[in-house]
Amino acid sequence: MNIILADSYEITDKHIRLTDYRAEHIVKVLQLNTGDMIRFGIINDGRGKAQVTGIRQKFPFFVDLKIEISESLAPVAPIDLVLALPRPIMLKRVLSQVTALGVGTIHLVHANRVEKSFWKASIVAEKNFRPYLLHGLEQAVDTRLPEICLHRRFKPFIEDHFPTIRDRYRTHILADPGGKSSLQLEIDNESGRVLLAVGPEGGWVDYEVQKFREQGFIDCSIGERILKVDTAVIALHSRISLLLES
Amino acid sequence: MNIILADSYEITDKHIRLTDYRAEHIVKVLQLNTGDMIRFGIINDGRGKAQVTGIRQKFPFFVDLKIEISESLAPVAPIDLVLALPRPIMLKRVLSQVTALGVGTIHLVHANRVEKSFWKASIVAEKNFRPYLLHGLEQAVDTRLPEICLHRRFKPFIEDHFPTIRDRYRTHILADPGGKSSLQLEIDNESGRVLLAVGPEGGWVDYEVQKFREQGFIDCSIGERILKVDTAVIALHSRISLLLES
Structure with a gap:
C-alpha cells in the first residue's frame, strides 16, 4: 500500500x-x-x-x-479495455494490475469461449470489484477508480452498445494472435484515446473477430507467443502506452 | 499447456x-x-x-x-534480466511470465531491500526453477529454457561478475522510478541485446543505483506509478520488445 x-x-x-x-x-x-x-x-x-x-x-x-x-484528480487514463470475462482468480489479478497501470473503463463481455459459470462467480454476480480496484490504486498511488461495465451477451454489446461509445476513441484495437496489423502502425502518430479488446483463453472465435472488424476494430498481433490473459493485457497496455507517449 | x-x-x-x-x-x-x-x-x-x-x-x-x-530451436531472446530476488510466490509468477514473454538469462541478485530469508526458500535453495520455466514455455509454445544465475551478494555481482558479461549487451537499462532517461531515447534505433535490471519492492537503494551507473547502466523510468515487481517486469519487457522490433 x-x-x-x-x-x-x-x-x-x-x-x-x-x-x-x-x-x-x-x-x-x-x-x-x-x-x-x-x-x-x-x-x-x-x-x-x-x-x-x-x-x-x-x-x-x-x-x-x-x-x-x-x-487535484489526475486526468482519466488514455486506454479503455474490452475484456472477455476471465475466470474469477484471473479477473481479480487483472483488475488490480490494469488499475495499477491506469485504465479508464473496463467492459467485461461474454464471448464464445467464456465459461457461463464465470458470470455466477461472487465477484461478478455481486459486482464485488472494488477491493481489487482499490488494491491497484493503493499500489500505483492513484485515486481514480476505473469504471466496470458488465455485458452478459456479446451481440448486444458489439451491435447496440459499442456504437454509442465508438466516437470516444481514436483507435480501436482487437488483440488477436492471428491479427494482420502491428500496434505500431495503427497507433504511431495518433493522439486520442484507445479502446483495446482482449479475448478469452483460446481466443476470440471467427464470428467475434468478424463482428469487431465490422465495427471498425483493427486486429493486431504482438507476436506468435501465446500469452495468459494477465500477461497479455499488461504487455498490450504497456506497448500502447509507449506508443501514445512517443 | x-x-x-x-x-x-x-x-x-x-x-x-x-x-x-x-x-x-x-x-x-x-x-x-x-x-x-x-x-x-x-x-x-x-x-x-x-x-x-x-x-x-x-x-x-x-x-x-x-x-x-x-x-529448429529459435534464436535466444534479445532481453536478459537482472532481478532483485523477489519473495518466493512472486518469483514463481515472474519466472513463468517472463519465460512466456521470452528471456535469455535471468540473474537473481541480492539487494539491500531483499529479505535474507528469500534466499532460504526451497525454490531458491534447491534451485527448483524448472517447473516454473517449463510452465512459461508450455504457455508460449517455446522450447528454449532461460538460464538462471544466482548472485547472493550484490557487490561481487556488480563489480566482478558484471564486467565479464557487459559486452554481450548493446544497452544496459536500470529500471528506477526516479530514473532520468526514457527507454525510448536509449533503445530507439539501437540493435543488439538489452540487459534490464529491476529492483526489489521499495526499489534499489542509492548505493546500488550508483554502482549500476558506474558500470554503464542508464537509469530509466516508465512513469510515476509504483508497480509490483511482476507488473513492472512485464511492462518493461514489453516496451523494450516494441522498441527493438521497430
Whole structure:
C-alpha cells in the first residue's frame, strides 16, 4: 500500500479516523507513530499527505489522520479495455494490475469461449470489484477508480452498445494472435484515446473477430507467443502506452 | 499447456511414452484420442507435431506419441534480466511470465531491500526453477529454457561478475522510478541485446543505483506509478520488445 485512500464521506473537516485494514497496515507494516507523514488520497478526487495525530497500536487498531490535499484528480487514463470475462482468480489479478497501470473503463463481455459459470462467480454476480480496484490504486498511488461495465451477451454489446461509445476513441484495437496489423502502425502518430479488446483463453472465435472488424476494430498481433490473459493485457497496455507517449 | 515438451533423453527413435502430468493433461484437458495431432517440442531443441499412437484414459494414464520435428530451436531472446530476488510466490509468477514473454538469462541478485530469508526458500535453495520455466514455455509454445544465475551478494555481482558479461549487451537499462532517461531515447534505433535490471519492492537503494551507473547502466523510468515487481517486469519487457522490433 503506497497511499492511504478514503472516500470523501469518511472525512470530516480534514480529519479521518481509520479503524479497518488501513489502520492495521499503518500500525503493523508501516509502523508509524504520532507526527509521521503518509501519502493520502480521496477516491475519485485529489491526493496529498496526511499526518498521524493519534494512534492505537494494539487490537482494535485505530489511526487518526489530519489531511492536506495538494494535487487535484489526475486526468482519466488514455486506454479503455474490452475484456472477455476471465475466470474469477484471473479477473481479480487483472483488475488490480490494469488499475495499477491506469485504465479508464473496463467492459467485461461474454464471448464464445467464456465459461457461463464465470458470470455466477461472487465477484461478478455481486459486482464485488472494488477491493481489487482499490488494491491497484493503493499500489500505483492513484485515486481514480476505473469504471466496470458488465455485458452478459456479446451481440448486444458489439451491435447496440459499442456504437454509442465508438466516437470516444481514436483507435480501436482487437488483440488477436492471428491479427494482420502491428500496434505500431495503427497507433504511431495518433493522439486520442484507445479502446483495446482482449479475448478469452483460446481466443476470440471467427464470428467475434468478424463482428469487431465490422465495427471498425483493427486486429493486431504482438507476436506468435501465446500469452495468459494477465500477461497479455499488461504487455498490450504497456506497448500502447509507449506508443501514445512517443 | 499449448505445447507438450520433453527432454531429448526421453525420446527413443521419434517415439515417447508420457506417464506424468503431460499424459494427464492430454487425457483430461485436451481429451485426445489415438490418431489426434498435438504440438510437440524438445527442450532446448526443435519443435513440430506429434501424433497420439496409444493412450490409456484412466489412472494410471499413459500417452504414446510419434514425433515429427519441423522447426529448429529459435534464436535466444534479445532481453536478459537482472532481478532483485523477489519473495518466493512472486518469483514463481515472474519466472513463468517472463519465460512466456521470452528471456535469455535471468540473474537473481541480492539487494539491500531483499529479505535474507528469500534466499532460504526451497525454490531458491534447491534451485527448483524448472517447473516454473517449463510452465512459461508450455504457455508460449517455446522450447528454449532461460538460464538462471544466482548472485547472493550484490557487490561481487556488480563489480566482478558484471564486467565479464557487459559486452554481450548493446544497452544496459536500470529500471528506477526516479530514473532520468526514457527507454525510448536509449533503445530507439539501437540493435543488439538489452540487459534490464529491476529492483526489489521499495526499489534499489542509492548505493546500488550508483554502482549500476558506474558500470554503464542508464537509469530509466516508465512513469510515476509504483508497480509490483511482476507488473513492472512485464511492462518493461514489453516496451523494450516494441522498441527493438521497430
